Amino acid sequence: MSHHIVELKDITYTYPDQTEALRGLSVRITHGESVAIVGANGSGKTTLLSHLIGVLFPNSGSINIGGYPVTKKTLPHVRRAVGMVFQNSDDQLFMPTVYDDVAFGPLNLGLPPEEVDARVTAALTTVGALHLKDRTPYRLSGGQKRSVAIAAVLAMDPCILVMDEPTAGLDPLSRRQLINLLKTFEHTKIIATHDLDLVVDLCARTVVLSQGTIIADGPTLDIFSNEELLAKAHLEKPFRMQGCPICHPQR
């Protein structure tokens, strides 16, 4: 299944207020890969993700997703292939009930009602949130909201999952459950995050952004062992790769 390649070639993007967000960024992600996008605040992570779902279009360079160049014309194909989980679940859960929200995408695809129902049930079961289906989204806890937001994306049956800070604002248990859930997915995963321990768990490959360009791209463990690089990107070794401060207090 080589047709779900994500390829960005020499992308530049400048916001209308003249902030240069991306400068000559190129990356190629193949089918089934799990890639982390890490970097300082304002390094261009969210801007990069916005390009993958056709919310922003580059000033120059080209983006190709699943064989389609991302243009206004191909947006329906692109958005069907790419499922985006937003940083703030409240932005994503806008329908009156959880069921309606998860059904929103499949209904827009024009699927028959039985198929929609089957997809909603399957997606909610996958994330373990079927019991919430008649609840109103704003009454859910942060972890539940995130699960439902992921179910809403899964119901569209995307090939590529794009996530912006999936673990932000979750308590440790919800975070762990989310990581375990994501481990079971065989989609191509592109995750922008500051949670480097999550990266160690989920992503074999890491792309480090700094000031709108890629300063490193390689196997996660190699990148996280390079302290000079991490410092340059305003990052720190994942806690798991640091010595235990209690066993070795001399750090």
Next chain:
Amino acid sequence: MLKIEANWIDLRYLDALSNQNTFIHRLNPCVKLLATLSFILAVTSFSKYEITGLFPFFLFPFVLLSLGNLPTAPMLKRLLIVAPFVLFIGIFNPLFDHTPVLKLGSVVISGGWISFFSITIRLCLTITAALILVATTGIDAIGSALLRIGVPKIIVIQLLFMYRYLHVLAEEFIRTVTAYSLRSFAGEGVQFRAWGSLLGQLLIRSIDRANRIYQSMLCRGFDGEVRLRRTSTLTSTDIGFLACWLVFFLLVRCFNVPELLGKLLVGVN
């Protein structure tokens, strides 16, 4: 806790009430909506000096409150929240309308006071009915009922979105006001000068949020059409419920029952 925050948590209470399973809650949302609308229509169609004719209408909220297992005190409390508005709508009537209508002993009661009381009673009745509708039906069911009786989809969607994000917006507002009050030592409330930037911030953040929501809708294939699922069946109980109330409203609208009863009791024609 801020007062507005307390009120806010209070508002969510209506949603909790709508999750019950009573006779009233099980009724078809369309039927409840139509009954409430005709109730409001009947109550507001009286002449401006009518008071006694309105009394039989109290039966409708009373029956729904008891059959719907709704607590009376919290519902009345919500009525008190809108009380100031009620007062302002009718407050000038006694000033402008001095037509003597009634004489109680040596006190002459002007038409203004009568119409003021009439307005107050009507607003109490209609607002209670609307609150009961939300507390027994839930906003999403009301949305689908509105669609079914032919309200344009765009209005229904607006209503649902507004209700959905009212909570988010209120929470944001509460956070902002809390942050303000934590750093202001001058006293109670937000200063006049600060309101501008405070509300401006809120507006900008709302616009940003609206953009993000729109993006997330686009990502899930939004094409200008929101498809709501509608699953509700119309049973004979529903039709009976609606028919009974319609007949009752028609009767008490056309005949002044308290007056008739009074005449019957004192035996005057």
